[in-house]
Structure formats: structure tokens, C-alpha cells
Amino acid sequence: MNFSKKNETLKAYLDAKGMKSTTQRDFIAETFFKTTTHISLEELLGKVRKKHSSIGYATVYRTMKLLNECGLAIDRQFGDGQSRYENIPEDGHHDHLICIKCSKIVEFQNQKIEQLQSESAKKHGFTVLNHKLELYGYCPDCA
Amino acid sequence: MNFSKKNETLKAYLDAKGMKSTTQRDFIAETFFKTTTHISLEELLGKVRKKHSSIGYATVYRTMKLLNECGLAIDRQFGDGQSRYENIPEDGHHDHLICIKCSKIVEFQNQKIEQLQSESAKKHGFTVLNHKLELYGYCPDCA
């Protein structure tokens, strides 16, 4: 996989802030870009440590905060007490079903909903760039 | 104000779980039902203690968790490290159009979207109690 565009964005952001590119930052970012779901910091650290076993918690936290700031990661809270970061997918946006009992998260897509959102927005003269749809309830196991 | 319907829902939920109705629970719920914004646990405790000064943190946390579980409160996280709860208005749920430039917020409702949400949820075996839909973009003035 090639993340040259994302890497470019990150590098530009670091430059602009007078920050440096490091082995750890690059590897954490690279690892994150390969993910497809909303990964928790702990899970990400696990993946990262398979190659670089000495990378610490704080570095992952700091790096993900950076990626969020430069628009490469979306910070999401699903109410289970953990922050998760979502890699911005190449193939479009997905919405979430969240179990309020066991915190299970299921992704789904519904093109019609997206379409209706655009209509509602247009009705109020809004130009929508981004949206967030979360449905809360009980999953099959907790119903 | 009269919250008989909400109180009924809460009582039914407690009954079904073999839980009891208590002075503290009732008062915390009543206090919460009067709120109109996203109140933090700490703020709610403050309001509650004006009348019942000895009610503890844990009881407020436990009660709000209950209200969330039976669909009477929406748990919201704004990324500031605190949980907030939103009281569900009597006249139905509102979705939000949010301007990323001037922060204007417009509420809207779309019955078809709600319907499609139910369908998506059912497809995954979820029972949805509440939802959150936020559309981010530019309002007419900022477009």
C-alpha cells in the first residue's frame, strides 16, 4: 500500500509547526493508515509494538493527536470510556450502530440516508462536507 | 411540569430489572428531566445537592446510566474528557446542521431518515433507542 499523499500531508503539517519527522511518528502513522476500523489507542500500541517493541503509550497518544489535528484521523468517542481513531477511508463514509450495554460497534452504510441528508441540508441552504450518524441501542446479544 | 410518561418508562424499566424506586433516583431523574442542555455529571450533582445535599457522586452516575439504558437520556461526549447527558425533548428528536465556520446550529427533522435508520438497524439485529445525526458544513451565510 502507498500512503504518499497522507504522508505528504503529515510532513507538511510537521514542517509548518517546526516539528520533526521521527522513526516512531512515521511508523505509528504508517501502522494507523493500514487500519480500517476505529482503533483504540491500546490496540494501535499493540500493533505498533510488534515491530518496535519499545514505543511508549505517550508517543502513540501524541502522534494520534497530531494526525487528528491535520485531518488524517477522526477522533471518535462511543461512550465506552476509550478514545478511538478512525482512518479516513478511501471508499467513503460509514455510519455506526452502538450497543449501549456491551459497547459493540457495527458499521453500516445506507446510500438513501446520505441522499436524504443532502436534501434536508439543501432545504436549509447548507452545504454539507461531513456528517456523523450514530444509532444507539441493544445489539442482538444484549437485546 | 409533568413528567409522568418518562417516570412511567423509568418505573417500568426498574420493575423489569427487579430494581427499586428510591427517593434519590426519583429526585435525580426529576432534576434531569427539567434540563434543556447537555449537562455534565458534576453540574447535575450540583443541582441535585441544592435540595438533597448528601447525595453522592456514585448515585448520580448510577442513575444517569439507568436513564441512558432505558432511552430517557442521551450520553454525549464532546472530547473534553467529561460525559454529558442530554434530556430527550417531549416533542421528538432533532437532528443538527452545524456550520463549521460560524458555528450556527439548525435543528431539523426528517421522518424518512428515521425510518431508514430503523431498517438499517434491524438488518443488523439492533434495537435502537436513540440516535445522533449531525451534518457539518457551511450555512447559507458562510457558503
Add this chain to the structure above:
DNA sequence: ATGATAATAATAATCATTTTCAATTGCAAG
């Protein structure tokens, strides 16, 4: 290579939320 500066890993500290537990309360059967 050197030096100034930023970044890191490990650790401790912080802060919101949960759990624990002894004391209290609600409720239903008698």
C-alpha cells in the same frame, strides 16, 4: 561531527468514573 533543540520511554501524576462495603432503605408478606 557538533550543538541546539525536539522527541522519546518510563514513570508518576491526574482526573473522571467504578467498585467496594458497611449501614440504610424500600417493599411485600405476614
Add this chain to the structure above:
DNA sequence: CTTGCAATTGAAAATGATTATTATTATCAT
């Protein structure tokens, strides 16, 4: 109306995620 017992409570301790600290190490322009 009392009694008995399970559920609930408040206070304090514990937990768990996140952040700050600090000595050490890595980066990069010179």
C-alpha cells in the same frame, strides 16, 4: 403496622484512560 431481606446508598478506595515530568536519546542544520 412490623419484620425480613434484598436492593440501594454514601464514603472512600480502586481503577483505568490520559497527561505531565524528566532524564536520556535522536534529529538536523551548520
